[in-house]
Amino acid sequence: MTALLDVAEFSKQFPVGGGPGTWARLKRRFTGGVQTLPKVYAVDDVSFAVDKGETVGLVGESGCGKSTLVRALTRLIDATAGSIKLGDRELALKPARVFARDRDRARIQMVFQDAGESVNPRFTGFDTIADPLRRLRKLRGKALKDRVETVATQCGLPLQLLTRYPHQLSGGQRARVGIARAIAVEPELLVLDEPTAALDVSVQVVILQLLQRLKKEFGMSYLFVSHDLSVVRLLCDRVLVMYLGKIVESGPAGEVFEHPLHPYTQALVAAVPRLHENGHERLRLAGEPRSPIDPDPNVCRFYGRCPRGTDACKTTMPALRIFGNRQVACHFAEEFLPPARMAS
């Protein structure tokens, strides 16, 4: 299969305050020295690919950099380093401001977390869905109206609701507007940032099934960001697990959740409440994540919270290693490999 999206050695750092005092900074500026502010390593040297028609899940706790990563992929913010290739096109070099009017803008679209807050409250449903069509497709008049109505119908949104404002719609209807807006320009890659987080379970089911149907109908690829592992397991072919700016594990969704290899994934899976399971495992993470500000490049990011943590973890950052169709960044991944895979 050919990769639709190819992200290589991608990093994003944000400078933060609290460095040398103002006077020292000013002095350095006028004496021509290099300014070194402390930096948050939000995403650090991440590489992965999304194939055509594939659904990839991205999981990890808040602050691990998944939102930064998808915001950079959808070209809402600029990368610090690395490449983002969509098909043959290199996107990382184009500044986000310029990319907004690029012809390839339509190829990556995004569905945001809370549809109620990510739409313009002064736009009706129609205007919300029509906006990208006006800007990117230059559609007007009858053609525009026809396209909006087609997409709304595909998303199960009754046409009479198109004249309503976001506050007049229910949560599920708003989610449909958000999805319709994103697929209106026929993207190849749809990035979904926790699209069902604000919804009740009964509505969540309908939206997830809608997403699955749309994917089959239009052959889109999905990058699905979520912290709800049960949903990721159902919707995704492959899953990437992030911890503090790094991908720590990846592989087929079913396998990763059945036999997690990285200690962080193991804790994550153990923490998910299960409906038909009494007496929960007590695999718990102690403490808080390490600081993402100028982290020591030689210490495993998970060190300190990891139940395994040894001296090796303190002196060598584990690299992402390949085991068949899975990748794990842990010195001790072999210990958790199921026997069948060891043989192969």
Next chain:
Amino acid sequence: MSDAPALSVEGLSVEFRTRSGTVRALDNVSFSVGKGETIALVGESGSGKSVTAYAVMGILDPAGRVSAGRAMLGSLDLLAASPAKLAEVRGRDIAMIFQNPRTALNPIRTVGKQIADVLMRHGKVSRRDAPERAVDMLRAVGITDPSRRAKAYPFEMSGGMCQRVMIAIALAAKPALLIADEPTTGLDVTTQAVIMDLVNDLAGQMGMATIFITHDLALAGQRSSRIVVMHAGHVVENAPTAELFANPRHPYTAELIAATPDAAASLDELASIPGSLPDLRRANLPPCRYSERCPRRIAACAQPLPHLDVGDGHIVACWNPLPARLENAPKVSAA
């Protein structure tokens, strides 16, 4: 566990007066929680779980009014108590953990001082000892370096740590009843597990009764011994946790279980619940507020709602409940 319940809510009805009419948010809600027991109130948004908690705590919005019912805490009716009496009981005998710890904490007061406030007001602790006891509380809820953290403001802490502070405040005076309103919504699953362990452990140590409000059926199942399912201001089913999952009798409960992603092997297996909540402002609300969405509706549903006890403290408010002992009740109702 002794026989007298820690809290017994009987026939609670709450109305909200709004410009577009009276919203009958709760109607004849009854349940009780025994000493040392953890029960879960489960339902979708708009089902009245939080309103129930607010009514019991006496912190309803001014537009809300308790129109009927009692909430007995021992021999005290919380709904009839004077504001002065309530102010004394809240914090000392009942405490509440709120959904969003960042907005529930005072942003311009250090967390140590906020805990000390409760200790001095309700815990019979002197002004001199309070700061030190506050640090002890922080240590008890598992905050590392508590003496330094006591001087921190809420914005300097992560969501999980703020929630620990909320728990420390709630438990400062060792209340007999704790109400936890979606305590882990907005936290990561790993943090959620740790916080829920903490609440469970401390409640167990203190022999505290806990009412745990959540929309997450799987989480409720893992953390409570009894589940009360609410829909549109009614209690539709009330059963011991294992019994509820093995043998859901109300059609809504069965649908809710079938809609939970955890249970299914594939997306197609998940069943959505058709229809939506009825408008609670309507004058002609049917006696069963689920009947308009219900696949099992019969003529009897037009009569006032029953409260059938189907054995072992399993109560279901339905005229045509699902038959008992079906291996896979959710699938049957979804077909």
